[in-house]
Amino acid sequence: MLDETGSLTIRNIEFGHAGVYILQIKHCHRGSWPSYKRFTVMVNERTISVMEGDDVTLNSGTELNKDKQIKWLFGDIGMMKAPIAEINGETGEIFTYEGKADGRFRNRLKLDHLTGSLTIKNTSPEHFGFYELQIKDCRGVVYTILMVSVSERTISVDEGKNVTLETDSEIQKDDQILWMFGAEETLIAQIKGETRETHDVADGRFRNRLKLEESGSLSISNITTEHTGAYKAQIISRGRTSYKKFKVVMLAEYVPVKKGDDVTLHTDYKIQRSDQIRWMFGDKNLIAEIKEGTGEIATYDDDLDGRFRGRLKLDEQTGSLTITNFRTEHTGPYKMKINRSAEKSKNKSFDVFARGNGENESVTVVKSLHNGDNLDVVNEQHTDITNI
Numbered sequence: 001m002l003d004e005t006g007s008l009t010i011r012n013i014e015f016g017h018a019g020v021y022i023l024q025i026k027h028c029h030r031g032s033w034p035s036y037k038r039f040t041v042m043v044n045e046r047t048i049s050v051m052e053g054d055d056v057t058l059n060s061g062t063e064l065n066k067d068k069q070i071k072w073l074f075g076d077i078g079m080m081k082a083p084i085a086e087i088n089g090e091t092g093e094i095f096t097y098e099g100k101a102d103g104r105f106r107n108r109l110k111l112d113h114l115t116g117s118l119t120i121k122n123t124s125p126e127h128f129g130f131y132e133l134q135i136k137d138c139r140g141v142v143y144t145i146l147m148v149s150v151s152e153r154t155i156s157v158d159e160g161k162n163v164t165l166e167t168d169s170e171i172q173k174d175d176q177i178l179w180m181f182g183a184e185e186t187l188i189a190q191i192k193g194e195t196r197e198t199h200d201v202a203d204g205r206f207r208n209r210l211k212l213e214e215s216g217s218l219s220i221s222n223i224t225t226e227h228t229g230a231y232k233a234q235i236i237s238r239g240r241t242s243y244k245k246f247k248v249v250m251l252a253e254y255v256p257v258k259k260g261d262d263v264t265l266h267t268d269y270k271i272q273r274s275d276q277i278r279w280m281f282g283d284k285n286l287i288a289e290i291k292e293g294t295g296e297i298a299t300y301d302d303d304l305d306g307r308f309r310g311r312l313k314l315d316e317q318t319g320s321l322t323i324t325n326f327r328t329e330h331t332g333p334y335k336m337k338i339n340r341s342a343e344k345s346k347n348k349s350f351d352v353f354a355r356g357n358g359e360n361e362s363v364t365v366v367k368s369l370h371n372g373d374n375l376d377v378v379n380e381q382h383t384d385i386t387n388i
Helices: none
Strands: 019-025 035-041 046-050 057-058 069-074 080-090 094-096 109-111 118-119 129-137 139-151 154-157 163-165 175-180 188-190 195-199 210-212 218-220 229-237 240-250 254-260 261-266 278-279 284-289 298-300 312-314 321-323 334-341 347-355
Touching: 046 057, 046 334, 057 139, 080 109, 094 109, 154 163, 163 240, 195 210, 210 240, 254 261, 261 347, 298 312
Parallel strands: 046 139, 154 240, 254 347
Antiparallel strands: 019 035, 057 118, 069 080, 069 129, 080 094, 109 118, 129 139, 163 218, 175 188, 175 229, 188 195, 210 218, 229 240, 261 321, 278 284, 278 334, 284 298, 312 321, 334 347
16 A cells, blocks of 8 residues: 555565565656665564463463454464464454364363453364464454464483472362373372372383372473373362373483594493493484394494494493494484393483684584564665666
């Protein structure tokens, strides 16, 4: 829309409107050159961050009246969006379309009858994405796009330390809290009124390690790698159910290595003939092992494009792994697992990276941009430009 000054207004701006705009002004007097202005327009979405399992409310920024209708849609930018909720200000009728968007919002949506703000309960990664708010009244329709980012609540802990998973809520007399572990959501602790109980799983990994705090938070003592994984708290209070989810991970041992040097990753263990030791690079790449029962040593240094060829050695007494002539391509996570019959497995993680030799090195600094941060780019504005 142009106003009396010739200024241009773009209404209901979207990502597709980002780019370079050039204004050409032609002057009336003869012999004069036209003048130009260049504008760079960048469009940022409003980003809302939420931890997995928490509730999040997308505010409409308005109040309902009889002339307003509010609709919420979900989907990717530039794609057909699915309607998920709407409210009619005149009648007060509320509709939630929980079967839309592959059913990911089933039993999770709530609309505020005064403002039309949308609450998503017990968020999960599948709720990450773009939400479009449409507010319709007698003057037209106003559009707003919000992006919701769902993050894991990750807790890193050193082996042998204690960790407490906080509920961040005050429990009432009749509240119920259920603590569950793993993908199967095995019940390991619960509070029901005045009753507090902890439960061990079948393999005994939590025996004498669990404690329920007065707040309902769960403490795990002397933690080892077998206690890492997903934890979920289900909190039932005053007829309302909420959730908190946690991912507990073991801190890796940080190992810097000078390029060209040898490095040994120690198990801190003395192995027996019946032990099995496996060394992994990355998530699933087996690179060396000592086989159970036979004590046979095997290295798989031809895998991964041969980057470890002729460089791997296993200590037959401890199972420690040595990498000779370390290079940049050997940088990454290493994981060790020891299986011993009639005992629980022992795990250890290492984060190994190559340092330069200090001569003629170039350094790249990587900085993460968090949700809500802006990456500033200088906009150019030029006048009286004869060549664009």
